[in-house]
Amino acid sequence: MNIGIFTDTYFPQISGVATSIQTLKNSLENLGHSVFIFTTTDPKISQEEFEPNIFRFGSLPFVSFTDRRVVYRGLFHATEIAKELNLDIVHTQTEFSMGWIGKYVAKSLKIPVIHTYHTMYEDYLHYVLNGHLLKPVHVKRFARAFLHHTKGVVAPSLRVKTTLQSYGVKQPIEIIPTGIELSSLSESYSGDLRKELGLAEQTPVILTLSRISMEKKISRILEAMPKLVESVKNIVLIVAGDGPDLKTLKNEAESLGVSDSVKFIGAVPHEKVGSYYRMADLFVSASDTEAQGLTYIEAMATGTKCVVFSGEYTDRLFNTPEYGRTFTDHEEMYQEIVDYLQEGPGKINPELLEEKLEEISADTFGEKIEKFYQTVIEEN
Template identity: 30%
Template sequence: MRVLYFSDTFLPKTDGVAVSIKNFSELLTLRGHEFTICAPRYGEDDFERMGDNIHVIRFRSGYLPSYPDIKVVLPSPGKIKKVIEEFKPDLIHIHTPGLLGVYGMSAAERYGIPTIGTYHTLMAEQEMYVSFYRLFKLDKLFFKINKFKKKINFDELDKYIKFDNFNIRKKIILKICNDLYNRCDVVISPSHLIKQQLIEYGINRPITVVSNGMDLKRFKGKTKTLNTDAPKILHVGRISYEKNCDVVINAFKIVHEKFPKATLTIIGEGPAIESLKRQAEHLEIKDSVIFTGFVPNAELHTIYPQYDLFLTASTMETQGLVVLEAIACGLPAIGVDSFALPELIQQDKNGYIAPPFDVQALADHTIKLFTDPEVYKRFSRASIEIASTHEMEKCVDDMETVYEKVIEAMKGKEKKKSLFEMLLDFM
């Protein structure tokens, strides 16, 4: 098979989408398949090949003012036409609902190519990045002012957010995403809970579940025991506002009062870093909260086992790749009851689930776990068992099967006229 990927995020920028694309394409090429990946241009760290059978095509892009990590790919219909005519894909796989994903879908319709879309990210839950509050960078202004006026507190920042929290914005984003994914022949969900959520959102195309998977030969843990008064808590991921790391830090403040030697390590980078550092300082726990910055995924499997607990307050995970990595390494986990997290963090089995944004509940669950060594050991053992169902090779089998079935079912797919086609004809 020849598969053409479209994604508005990819390496060298590291996130769950990029890791998923890398893993599936590399492992499927070992089975004789070929891939071309259409992705944004980032800079000097860009590359154009991943082995002989994976070609990366880069597209010119700008960035979203409220979140520079998000690339806005500029229209390149002629370039996309050339890619399709030279590569002759059997299948197009859309990985993001951004502009590059839209371009890819329009091209698929023009050429009558079978199309799959993976719902990696619940974009409607990231509507904050198109708010006036962050588009005009009022959050950065707040923290600059706060350096000089200590009387300004975080409650005031919340007022700006609440003032700009119009529900209509989320509905618009949801409609845009639905319009794209409802043009796919099949939609892939990384988890069963997200599949149900997508149905509720209004996705009316066939939905199949394929986990992003985990290399359990690398992320391999042993049952852990707890015998310390200085527990080490870990959070890993993109440090952006929708991940709610501020909630994690507030919960850690309460845990730290019970365990003064406890530490919280936050691995990752993103636009929320500076505000979180200010928060830790404001709460007088900055010496116990460690910000490491970016750590390559190739090193993470050696880092997780050094910690005692994985803690997250994210409310928008479609699967939670870092949670999967952590539990595969034997860490109990504590998270919130939102979207896909309860599939990986199972209440009273390998961790605890708190209501979203409930700081006290997250703290209470953490303290409870750290005061019961027997439960801790049982949770660690269960984490490894839960992760074992996400073995990467099985997930690759599932993806390959989906590809084959869609290609076979959509033979002779009708070509559609579109704005993209008219633009190509004009050029």
């Protein structure tokens, strides 16, 4: 198949969506398909730089997410390119600019379009005029309008499917969690991260890795640190990532009196991500807005146990303490972190991990998407 993926977010932007799309591209190419990315320009990529099978269209920073971009031209150019490529299917990954261009291209070429619904927008309404402009009813109408005329929807979790059905979406919805490219996590890094970070080998380290923004609820972990410092000798929290709330969180750590026990290290290079997970004794996330949560399964894939916020997806993923635990409130999070760290360093049992890895692998992800494509094309 010749597959066109239309997205506003792609590398070098760092996000779960960008990672998901690259994983999908690689998996489908490994299955013998040709995958073409239609996306936005990026200031980090020169217009003269050649990127095989990637087509970028003029864009500007999005008003409320300046590290995200929207295109301002390219509708007819994208259609011409798609005709030359003889696309069999369009797969949109955004409900904004490139998503609408993808729908137009599919209609012009009379080929099916499916969509992956990545983002639970009701959790992000505070970014637009502090939540005073857009309401949940607007999200419902917007989602239903965008998904109209698509031939199917990929939901990364049951939560996404249930939400879309509550919106009145009638298109077929397949639950297909994003897989993990295990090879990228196993890439060797020759450095000593603990030494680089000034940490002793025996220092208890908890890690959170994400975009540094309000919806990730990193402040909840910071609020637990004064009590954790008292309970676990020499504990250190590593906050990996960058984003709009970095300065706010640094100030909060200082006001809580835990600055010496919290290290903000900024964005982590892709080749070092796996090493950070392995270096940590425990991965922690207090985010309650994740449609799926790639960092959870990345941490698991490296053998690192997790303490994460309870939800439909996480409760199924961490269905035994051998993988990790979920929590519903501040005290439960604190106690689970303490319990794991007091048990001493311990990675996930390799035999149990092998069973999970097949379930969450990029190969399984690609095969499920391929099957969905074939079904949609046959019914078109």
